[in-house]
Amino acid sequence: MPGTWGGRTAVTPTKHGDIYEIAQWYPRMAVYDDLRGWDTQPYLGAEFYLEYGSFDYAVTVPWDYLVAGSGELVNGAQVLTATQQQRLKQAAGSDRTVLIRTPAEVTDPASRPTRSGTQTWRFHMEHTRDVAFAASPAFVWDAARINLPDGKTSLAMSVYPVEGVGADKWNRSTEYVKGAIEHFSQWYPYPWPAAVNLGGHGAGMEYPGIVFDGYEDDKDVLFWITAHEIGHTWFPMIVGNNERRHAFMDEGFNTFIDVYASDAFNHGEYAPKRDSEYAPKGGNPVEEILPTLADASAPTLMDIADATAEKYRHPVTYFKGALGLVLLREQILGPERFDPAFRKYIATWAYRHPTPSDFFRFMESEAGEDLSWWWRGWYFNNWQLDLGVTSARYVEGDPAKGVTVALVARQKLVMPATVRLDYADGTHEDRRLPVETWIQRSTPELTFPTTKKLLKVSIDPDHKLPDADRSNNSVGVSG
Numbered sequence: 001m002p003g004t005w006g007g008r009t010a011v012t013p014t015k016h017g018d019i020y021e022i023a024q025w026y027p028r029m030a031v032y033d034d035l036r037g038w039d040t041q042p043y044l045g046a047e048f049y050l051e052y053g054s055f056d057y058a059v060t061v062p063w064d065y066l067v068a069g070s071g072e073l074v075n076g077a078q079v080l081t082a083t084q085q086q087r088l089k090q091a092a093g094s095d096r097t098v099l100i101r102t103p104a105e106v107t108d109p110a111s112r113p114t115r116s117g118t119q120t121w122r123f124h125m126e127h128t129r130d131v132a133f134a135a136s137p138a139f140v141w142d143a144a145r146i147n148l149p150d151g152k153t154s155l156a157m158s159v160y161p162v163e164g165v166g167a168d169k170w171n172r173s174t175e176y177v178k179g180a181i182e183h184f185s186q187w188y189p190y191p192w193p194a195a196v197n198l199g200g201h202g203a204g205m206e207y208p209g210i211v212f213d214g215y216e217d218d219k220d221v222l223f224w225i226t227a228h229e230i231g232h233t234w235f236p237m238i239v240g241n242n243e244r245r246h247a248f249m250d251e252g253f254n255t256f257i258d259v260y261a262s263d264a265f266n267h268g269e270y271a272p273k274r275d276s277e278y279a280p281k282g283g284n285p286v287e288e289i290l291p292t293l294a295d296a297s298a299p300t301l302m303d304i305a306d307a308t309a310e311k312y313r314h315p316v317t318y319f320k321g322a323l324g325l326v327l328l329r330e331q332i333l334g335p336e337r338f339d340p341a342f343r344k345y346i347a348t349w350a351y352r353h354p355t356p357s358d359f360f361r362f363m364e365s366e367a368g369e370d371l372s373w374w375w376r377g378w379y380f381n382n383w384q385l386d387l388g389v390t391s392a393r394y395v396e397g398d399p400a401k402g403v404t405v406a407l408v409a410r411q412k413l414v415m416p417a418t419v420r421l422d423y424a425d426g427t428h429e430d431r432r433l434p435v436e437t438w439i440q441r442s443t444p445e446l447t448f449p450t451t452k453k454l455l456k457v458s459i460d461p462d463h464k465l466p467d468a469d470r471s472n473n474s475v476g477v478s479g
């Protein structure tokens with residue numbers, strides 16, 4: 001064992017024995033795609049570009065070890081006790097977490113089928129980019145059923161040392177795995193027979209069918225990291241984008257679906273998602289992103305790669321990447337157009353290798369709208385948005401005849417926006433402006449019908465857009 005290495009492979013001492021996390025332990029063939037032929041970019045310590053296949057692997061360990069791995073355990077009858085096999089069957093039909101090996105049983109030799117020598121654990125997995133596993137004599141093990149679309153099921157499991165046991169800690173891990181996968185499966189059904197969360201040294205690292213998290217994590221942090229690492233099942237494990245070259249299609253896309261997983265889990269117990277990956281200061285994401293957009297030396301989403309300086313890795317790859325899709329879904333297309341298009345994108349590119357252009361073209365085609373202005377501003381450049389209202393005056397000085405509003409886009413990024421008309425009687429009306437408002441001129445003038453006296457006119461009143469300067473967003477109405 002090389003020791004703890006790069007957050008990918010690790011040995012962690014715990015009270016009842018070491019936990020081994022084993023990943024990237026065998027030679028891999030480079031991907032051959034229709035862009036570059038063999039993509040021979042080397043692994044630099046972070047992310048990968050991998051081809052799909054079917055895997056059979058066997059792990060031989062001392063008799064007292066448990067092994068948790070990617071895919072399906074195919075020789076449970078040999079390596080588990082009769083009690084454990086029976087409990088696993090029970091878990092496969094249970095929405096509540098079932099203990100397969102209790103904390104008290106960890107030190108009990110009767111929790112293993114033999115008392116000497118070694119045992120070989122055999123696993124099988126199909127349509128996968130990789131496999132990884134963890135082994136330890138110290139594992140507590142629990143499981144519950146995952147309910148998938150069309151009546152299908154899978155099995156959520158957690159393995160962790162007794163140090164991770166606790167009502168706010170790993171006792172809830174399997175509930176988090178189950179909740180996250182059931183939510184994410186609305187985009188595309190989880191494809192494998194099991195999903196394992198490992199409580200180990202805490203790299204926060206994803207592999208198909210197993211994720212490596214920290215046994216010391218608890219509460220919202222444990223939920224967010226679990227949902228995030230499990231979310232990588234969809235990007236890049238199912239949609240096999242090139243993580244090395246286009247990091248935002250991995251971390252950004254995953255962080256995007258995580259935002260809604262946090263909203264959905266247990267009626268919003270951990271909503272909204274505000275962590276190191278998304279709005280790390282805990283505030284309004286569109287306002288927190290402004291320093292990144294204003295930083296002239298920040299790389300663009302198209303430029304940022306796996307090897308980019310750490311300073312920009314999270315703000316650009318994760319946060320700007322995720323917020324770009326949140327804005328596309330909520331402000332540009334609306335969920336009714338975005339969601340079916342995004343589902344179809346995942347299904348079309350499942351187990352294949354899309355590039356950013358494939359994604360851009362796919363979304364335009366499915367949504368039925370030219371979005372080149374958005375890709376150009378948000379992905380190919382770090383353009384900023386600064387919409388404003390310059391003036392508002394009644395038509396012919398008469399509140400009954402309407403109001404003419406002069407608007408301005410002071411920066412190069414443009415977006416659809418809401419204009420709010422606040423009336424003197426305390427009511428208001430919102431008008432939605434399409435992005436075409438700004439395409440031909442940066443200072444459009446629009447006339448809105450009104451019947452009564454206005455107080456003020458403002459743009460983006462609910463702070464939904466990453467507007468760089470809000471001091472110019474509203475004006476009083478003059479006669």
Ligand SMILES: [Zn+2]
Binds near residue numbers: 232
């Ligand atoms: Zn990630």
